[in-house]
Amino acid sequence: MDIRVICVGDELLTGDTVNTNLAFIGDRLAQLGLSLQSEICVPDDECCIIDALDFCAYADVVIIVGGLGPTVDDLTRPTVAKFLDRPLRLDPTVRDNIRAYLGARAATLPSDALDIQSQVPDGAQVMPNRNGTAPGLILRRGNTLWVLLPGPPRELIPMFNQEFLPVILPLARADWEAVTLHICGMPESAVEKLVRSTLGDANGIHLAFCIKNDNIMVRLSQLCSCRHENLEQAVKALRNAFGYHLIPPPHQTAAEYLGAILAERGLTVATAESCTGGGIAAALTDVPGASAWFPGALVTYANEWKTQLLGVPKQTMDTHGAVSEQTVHAMLDGLLSTYHTDLGIATSGIAGPSGGTPAKPVGTVVVGVAANKAWREVKTFHFNGLRDSIRARTASTAINLLLANLLNQQE
Amino acid sequence: MDIRVICVGDELLTGDTVNTNLAFIGDRLAQLGLSLQSEICVPDDECCIIDALDFCAYADVVIIVGGLGPTVDDLTRPTVAKFLDRPLRLDPTVRDNIRAYLGARAATLPSDALDIQSQVPDGAQVMPNRNGTAPGLILRRGNTLWVLLPGPPRELIPMFNQEFLPVILPLARADWEAVTLHICGMPESAVEKLVRSTLGDANGIHLAFCIKNDNIMVRLSQLCSCRHENLEQAVKALRNAFGYHLIPPPHQTAAEYLGAILAERGLTVATAESCTGGGIAAALTDVPGASAWFPGALVTYANEWKTQLLGVPKQTMDTHGAVSEQTVHAMLDGLLSTYHTDLGIATSGIAGPSGGTPAKPVGTVVVGVAANKAWREVKTFHFNGLRDSIRARTASTAINLLLANLLNQQE
Numbered sequence: 001m002d003i004r005v006i007c008v009g010d011e012l013l014t015g016d017t018v019n020t021n022l023a024f025i026g027d028r029l030a031q032l033g034l035s036l037q038s039e040i041c042v043p044d045d046e047c048c049i050i051d052a053l054d055f056c057a058y059a060d061v062v063i064i065v066g067g068l069g070p071t072v073d074d075l076t077r078p079t080v081a082k083f084l085d086r087p088l089r090l091d092p093t094v095r096d097n098i099r100a101y102l103g104a105r106a107a108t109l110p111s112d113a114l115d116i117q118s119q120v121p122d123g124a125q126v127m128p129n130r131n132g133t134a135p136g137l138i139l140r141r142g143n144t145l146w147v148l149l150p151g152p153p154r155e156l157i158p159m160f161n162q163e164f165l166p167v168i169l170p171l172a173r174a175d176w177e178a179v180t181l182h183i184c185g186m187p188e189s190a191v192e193k194l195v196r197s198t199l200g201d202a203n204g205i206h207l208a209f210c211i212k213n214d215n216i217m218v219r220l221s222q223l224c225s226c227r228h229e230n231l232e233q234a235v236k237a238l239r240n241a242f243g244y245h246l247i248p249p250p251h252q253t254a255a256e257y258l259g260a261i262l263a264e265r266g267l268t269v270a271t272a273e274s275c276t277g278g279g280i281a282a283a284l285t286d287v288p289g290a291s292a293w294f295p296g297a298l299v300t301y302a303n304e305w306k307t308q309l310l311g312v313p314k315q316t317m318d319t320h321g322a323v324s325e326q327t328v329h330a331m332l333d334g335l336l337s338t339y340h341t342d343l344g345i346a347t348s349g350i351a352g353p354s355g356g357t358p359a360k361p362v363g364t365v366v367v368g369v370a371a372n373k374a375w376r377e378v379k380t381f382h383f384n385g386l387r388d389s390i391r392a393r394t395a396s397t398a399i400n401l402l403l404a405n406l407l408n409q410q411e
Numbered sequence: 412m413d414i415r416v417i418c419v420g421d422e423l424l425t426g427d428t429v430n431t432n433l434a435f436i437g438d439r440l441a442q443l444g445l446s447l448q449s450e451i452c453v454p455d456d457e458c459c460i461i462d463a464l465d466f467c468a469y470a471d472v473v474i475i476v477g478g479l480g481p482t483v484d485d486l487t488r489p490t491v492a493k494f495l496d497r498p499l500r501l502d503p504t505v506r507d508n509i510r511a512y513l514g515a516r517a518a519t520l521p522s523d524a525l526d527i528q529s530q531v532p533d534g535a536q537v538m539p540n541r542n543g544t545a546p547g548l549i550l551r552r553g554n555t556l557w558v559l560l561p562g563p564p565r566e567l568i569p570m571f572n573q574e575f576l577p578v579i580l581p582l583a584r585a586d587w588e589a590v591t592l593h594i595c596g597m598p599e600s601a602v603e604k605l606v607r608s609t610l611g612d613a614n615g616i617h618l619a620f621c622i623k624n625d626n627i628m629v630r631l632s633q634l635c636s637c638r639h640e641n642l643e644q645a646v647k648a649l650r651n652a653f654g655y656h657l658i659p660p661p662h663q664t665a666a667e668y669l670g671a672i673l674a675e676r677g678l679t680v681a682t683a684e685s686c687t688g689g690g691i692a693a694a695l696t697d698v699p700g701a702s703a704w705f706p707g708a709l710v711t712y713a714n715e716w717k718t719q720l721l722g723v724p725k726q727t728m729d730t731h732g733a734v735s736e737q738t739v740h741a742m743l744d745g746l747l748s749t750y751h752t753d754l755g756i757a758t759s760g761i762a763g764p765s766g767g768t769p770a771k772p773v774g775t776v777v778v779g780v781a782a783n784k785a786w787r788e789v790k791t792f793h794f795n796g797l798r799d800s801i802r803a804r805t806a807s808t809a810i811n812l813l814l815a816n817l818l819n820q821q822e
Contacts, residue, residue: 011619012433012434012437012450013433013437013446013447013448013449013450014437014438014441014446014447014619014630015433015434015435015436015437015438015439015440015441016434016437016438016619016620016630017434018429018430018431018433018434019429019430019433019434020429022423022424022426022429022430022452023423023426023427023428023429023430024426025426026423026424026425026426026427027425027426027427028426029426030425030426035424035425035454036424036425036454037424037453037454037459038424038451038452038453038454038459038462038463039423039424039451039452040449040450040451040452040466041433041449041450041451041452042448042449043446043447043448043449048448048449051449051466052449055451055462055466178425180427187516187519187520188480188481188482189481189482189520189521189524190519190520190521192481192482192483192524193521193524207483207484208421208422208455208484209480209482209484210420210421210422210427210428211563212427212428217422217427219421219422219425219427271689271710273689276693276696277689277692277693277695277696277697277701277705277708278682278684278688278689278690278691278692278693278696278708278710279689279693279696280689281688281689281692281693281710281712282687282688282689282690282692282693284688285687285688285689285690285710285712285802286688286798286799286802288763288764288765288798289765290688290712291712291713294688294712294713295712295713295715295716296709296710296711296712296713296716296720297688297689297708297709297710297712298707298708298709298710299682299689299692299696299707299708299709299710300707301692301696301701301702301705301706301707301708302702302705302706302707304706305706305707305750308750309707339716339719352699353699354699354700382514382515384512384541384542385541385542385543385565386541386542386565386569387697387699388565388697389542389565391696391697392565
């Protein structure tokens with residue numbers, strides 16, 4: 001089934017609004033095994049809207065979002081009516097509904113604002129809008145369904161779910177079934193290599209790879225006409241191949257997975273952060289319920305704070321530098337001995353843009369993880385990129401390193 | 412100038428990723444007085460990519476984002492090369508650059524991953540990627556510039572700013588001139604009301620409002636044919652009207668502005684964070700050079716840590732709760748007396764999803780800011796929304812509150 005989306009609105013192309021409607025529609029359809037063929041975003045301009053309608057003219061379903069309001073820059077309704085050669089007529093029932101929705105506010109509106117939104121193209125089916133004024137519209141021409149939906153998400157989302165889906169579902173023949181796996185602590189190309197060597201020719205399974213916050217998302221999909229067991233077997237094989245790198249559902253991030261393991265084992269973790277500046281603590285406390293396993297963090301950005309709070313000897317920093325494995329060892333020592341958690345994470349690095357030296361250029365980062373006296377791993381990394389990206393990669397590397405050690409210990 | 416964007420990636424159409432790249436590109440171009448004619452989003456599929464290229468074939472500039480990675484579903488490079496009839500050749504310099512970027516990790520990669528990303532279409536100009544492996548590419552055919560950029564924002568954004576803009580700027584004939592102002596610490600509707608009452612009929616100046624991380628961006632634009640002084644006068648009038656709520660350029664965030672003031676006045680600030688979990692420290696240390704004015708933070712998520720590190724009396728928390736103005740006062744007392752900074756920020760709140768009570772529902776947050784014994788402000792807020800959004804609003808509210816107090820003291 002060829003389903004396409006057209007989003008209409010200047011604000012989407014000037015960067016004033018991020019298009020979350022596309023992600024909402026794509027996600028809802030994917031849950032039903034339907035996929036979008038394309039999306040086009042055009043400004044509030046008749047010629048541009050017509051170009052987009054032309055591009056979609058042979059699809060099965062065309063969903064047109066936005067531009068249904070009462071102001072002169074809302075051009076979707078008359079342009080679609082013109083394109084499909086369906087005259088607009090004022091629908092008194094629609095007008096009454098809008099008036100009822102507005103209640104007392106109706107009196108304050110110019111009456112043509114009401115009239116404009118009450119125009120319905122010949123033969124259109126009206127979808128009532130319970131959260132705004134502009135109704136949705138459905139038109140049929142040939143084999144194509146043309147669907148007009150309002151742009152504000154609080155109007156679009158309930159109308160999509162309550163009015164549009166019941167219309168489209170009987171027509172929809174789910175083409176695809178899909179599973180998304182989240183992998184942490186491996187580079188994208190290594191993930192792909194292992195996926196491919198594990199699945200071999202993959203029996204008609206379509207693969208897609210995507211990076212999100214340093215985790216790799218692998219989507220496996222196949223036509224519904226294939227045997228469902230194919231997909232199940234593929235997921236099982238990948239679970240075996242990736243081991244602890246595969247974040248088990250319902251968790252989607254390494255921090256969520258780490259939190260679940262800590263909660264299950266009754267362990268606590270604290271962080272001692274220099275270059276990440278609280279970023280690891282912030283990532284860990286993004287996880288609901290983190291208070292069960294995360295008592296707190298010491299952000300020791302200044303060297304004096306490393307000494308005062310963690311007991312890092314000034315001499316260690318003078319001799320080896322604040323960014324050194326020796327300093328991170330001392331940070332871990334101080335963290336675990338003074339603050340009594342089971343596990344600790346420590347970081348020190350040069351995030352830039354200044355502060356680099358020939359021996360320790362910007363991007364040099366030391367990450368340490370430890371479980372009291374049981375085990376410890378302290379490693380130096382060299383990350384490329386800008387300040388933001390170096391800090392973000394340090395944080396995700398630290399969480400992945402702790403996760404890997406925890407899961408290795410178990411084996 | 413007809414500029415179009417093509418975004419390539421299954422994840423954009425399945426709802427797995429919200430397309431923030433389009434908003435970034437639209438915003439950067441709008442700042443330069445350029446506008447986007449359309450955007451098309453297509454899956455990782457050769458036919459769909461070619462349909463999109465066809466749709467854009469008569470534009471002046473076509474920006475194609477994503478699908479440049481090393482995996483087999485990354486089809487943008489070969490498909491564009493085929494469409495423009497430019498054979499792909501392995502470029503040894505590109506290969507060396509990718510190898511240098513990867514450093515020690517290069518050895519762990521399958522060699523074809525390196526080779527694929529080193530392919531360059533005949534006649535293409537290469538834009539180096541300092542934050543990832545895939546380089547950007549620029550091709551000319553007829554009057555059209557075809558530009559290929561990587562999809563991950565941390566690679567796209569610096570390449571767009573540093574490599575692509577210098578190429579396009581000499582070609583661009585700006586139709587619009589525009590100024591963007593950043594306002595902090597005021598709700599959007601109050602910002603809009605004050606802008607409109609200050610500018611009156613606005614003399615042909617077009618206004619747009621946008622919220623970004625709790626700051627309001629106000630964009631003033633006018634046709635280049637208008638008198639330049641109009642825009643200058645409008646900006647001057649708004650500076651007077653908004654006072655310290657207007658973040659002065661070149662700063663774009665309240666944290667950057669705060670950092671500049673602290674550096675100028677020779678002051679230091681530390682944070683004592685509960686519900687924000689290090690988020691304020693992370694926002695402050697996002698600012699380059701933060702070490703000059705930010706020595707560190709105490710993330711006291713557990714009540715025991717509030718007592719151990721900040722000396723908050725257990726009785727205060729037992730009597731008034733950990734989320735109370737009394738506890739935040741005690742956190743500030745401990746922070747300033749023990750850690751000797753000039754200024755302090757403290758937070759405690761219920762970010763949810765659980766932990767709310769009828770008296771203190773989820774979203775109840777206490778924020779305190781203080782300058783040793785000179786002044787102090789501790790306030791309770793009620794934020795709506797989910798955990799993420801409550802935490803982010805608490806962090807930006809805390810920074811704005813400190814900024815407002817610092818700038819008020821000066822007056």
